[in-house]
Amino acid sequence: MKITIVGTGHVGLVTGAYLAEIGHEVTCYDIDSDKIELIKRGKIPFFEPGLLELVNNNIENDRLSFTNNILEALTYSEIIYITVGTPMGLNGKVNLHYLYDAADQIAKNITQKVIIIIKSTVPIGTNRIIKERIEAVSKFEIEMVSNPEFLREGSAIHDTFFADRIVIGSESKKAAKLVEEINKPLGIPIFKTDLQSAELIKYSSNAFLATKISFINEIAELCESLGANIEDVAHGMGLDSRIGPHFLRAGIGYGGSCFPKDVSALIHTATEHGAELKILKAVNLVNQKQQDVLVEKAMHRFGSLNNRKAAILGLSFKPNTDDIRESPALRMVSVLLEEGVNITAFDPVSIENAKKQFGDNINYSSSIEDALLNAEMAFIVTDWDDIKNFPLSQYEKLMKTPILFDGRNCYSLEEVSRFSIEYFSIGR
Structure with a gap:
């Protein structure tokens, strides 16, 4: 089946890759020409284990292509997935700017009746709004399907092929059935409902x-x-x-x-x-x-943190992703900087994203050892395997004062007791 994906962020790229993998002909469109060229060169703009290999394999097999030309993307396609971002706006309200832009582009460029499948996370009632918005411009009939994604960053490929369920919401039984057929090769249980229930x-x-x-x-x-x-x-x-x-x-x-x-x-x-x-x-x-707990423990332990040296281990909000959005590390680093702490941060993949946030206000390290060297305190923020498996003996050896604030309970209390480390964890 010929399918178009509008938006090549995390959800869009994973969606395009898995649909191509199960046999469909997929064209991914994005307004960002630099992003499209990057993908065509065999790279992806974010870190997601296994995705690059899946994308490149399907490009080589001519099942997956990329373009920044919307007319090219929509030609002959009767199935359109919208996968653009829906970031948080003011007071918790969702910013639908990208979604509306995508709908307007679709409305102006479709040449036939289409089924539009929204995988983006949208407020309840949005599918109906998008239908009305497109049909106000286009003469072609539109059928809407809400097909929310349940992907975890860092394990999106596994979550796609081994999902607990696929949710399909639509007022059209025909459209819902077609989306069911699209995903049938996955062999995953499918639950059908109405549009608003699927969104909720x-x-x-x-x-x-x-x-x-x-x-x-x-x-x-x-x-x-x-x-x-x-x-x-x-x-x-x-x-x-x-x-x-x-x-x-x-x-x-x-x-x-x-x-x-x-x-x-x-x-x-x-x-x-x-x-x-x-x-x-x-x-x-x-x-x-909760995001302030470790800093509060440190302030209680030291009194003043001014001019002390700290190591931050982990910047991404979870392991196996370079995404730092809403990461506890952001809040922690900001508070520590306000307290006058000299910070050296380590993360396996998200340093570049952190630099955009903090610039030269903190130091960055490509290794845990360098981050810990002569530090007076260390904070474990993200439970990367590199961090969980790091020997406790190294904290003793490298730090000026081996005082460890573990925000992810990476080490057992019994294990820590064998070393001369002051250890503060969560709930233990």
């Missing part, structure tokens, strides 16, 4: 997972007050099949392009419709507070 499923799923994270972080704070161990508490909870073990890892809060934005967007949508999501408001507040 995405938001509700992310909001619930964010709630589990904030919940366990509040229990972690209680554990520290009571002398309990959050890892044992979480494990005991997770053994209950009604709860499950996932997203019950205490830490310094969630970040990234999805959870913060989606929780805020759902709160904003509810407020607009006269509802109040009290639990989700609390989830947001707990997460904001």
Whole structure:
């Protein structure tokens, strides 16, 4: 089947690659000509394990192509996926600027009846708005399908081919059936519903997972007050099949392009419709507070942090991605700079993105060893394998004072006890 993808960000590129991999002829369009040329040269503009190989393999097999010419992208295509970004705007409202631009481009350039599939995360009711917007300009009939993505950065390829479900929302049974057929080679269970329910499923799923994270972080704070161990508490909870073990890892809060934005967007949508999501408001507040926990521990330990040297280990919001959006590291570095701390930061892949944020206000290191050298304190922010597997003996050897603030509980208490390290973790 001939398919067009509008938008070659994280979602668009993964979507185009997997659709080509299962046998479709896919053309990816983006207004950014530099990005398109980069991909054509065999590179991708962000870090996602396994994606580059998948993209290049399907380019070589003539199933996947890229263009910045919208007319070329839409010619002969009856299936159009919209995968553009929908960033957070003011007061939690979603900024739909890119989505509206994409819809306007489609409206002006389609030459036949089309099915438009929105994979972008959009406020409830957006599919209907886009349909009306396009049909106000185009003479061709439009059918809409909401097909939200559930991809985790860093494991998007696995999440695509081994998903728990595919959600398809549409008022057209024919369009829904066609999208089902498109994805049939994946062999993944499909759930069909209406447009608005499909849109809300995405938001509700992310909001619930964010709630589990904030919940366990509040229990972690209680554990520290009571002398309990959050890892044992979480494990005991997770053994209950009604709860499950996932997203019950205490830490310094969630970040990234999805959870913060989606929780805020759902709160904003509810407020607009006269509802109040009290639990989700609390989830947001707990997460904001949690991002300050390590710095508060450090200030309690040292008193003044002025002119002290600190190592920040990890800048991305999670492992296996270079995405630093809403990363706890951003808040942590900003606060430490305000306190007069001299910072050296390490991350395997997100240094360049961090430089855009902090410039020369901090130092950057390509190795954990260099970041730790003569440091008076170290903060583990992202649980990269490089960091989790780093020998504790090296903290003793390299640091001026081996004081470690572990925001991801990377080391067991028993293991740390064998070394002369002052160790502060979460909920233990």
